[in-house]
Amino acid sequence: MEVLKSECLRIRTSEDVVNVRTSVRKLAAELRFGIVDQTKIVTAASEIARNTLDYGRGGDLRMDAIHNGLKTGLRLTFLDQGPGIRDVDQALTDGFSSGNGMGLGLGGTRRLMDEFNIASKLNEGTTVTITKWSR
């Protein structure tokens, strides 16, 4: 897996979430994703960035343009040092929410992307990695 380009963003305020949307959109357009895929990627990024802010007490996003020999992809890694998620499977279920959301964030995001990974340790933090490949 070749990394073509990387960029990092801070997620500390709700304005940063808007900034995440703008930057992810720009990179997705640069990688020539279609408008529907761009919208899916940006929406997914917005959902996870908000989780990072609200549940992870803020964190960082690393955006990587990657190439696997066949296709170009956009990989987004969200890191926080928050309280962690007790039950990841439960958190991925539609309708489950520990906060004031509708509980669509994680499960819905998984449907919008091609790859979805989540690693979480209680009291250490959560890392969510999502990838979309160009068609």
Added chain:
Amino acid sequence: MEHIPILRMGEFLLITVQVDMHDRLALQLQDDLTTKIVQCGSRGVLIDISSLEVVDSFIGRMLGNIASMSRILDAQTVVVGMRPAVAITLVELGMSLPGIRTALTVERGMQILRTEVAAIQEDAEAQASEENPGGSPQV
């Protein structure tokens, strides 16, 4: 403090969301709008989201809240101008915006509002004449 402008047009309120809203701005809009509905005695709210490139679950929820709050305050809401990519993404995300009336254009949205408000008024008049049979019609 940033605000999204709310325009009054007769008994309706028009909102065109032209910026990518951060969460506080979206919440501010809920407050401003409910205040304005009561202040102006508005019967309908039209929200134009044609500039929005992304509607995530938070903004979707905010639109749903606005529709519910308006209904309780006796005003109908129509959301117009959603981009096709946004519609596709919302459905895949699992949000089909139940309880929100939508229209493709501002024109059709206004038509829906006028029809709905007229129907509600007719209902109210019919109910009033039922409660007052044989009495002189109330003007």
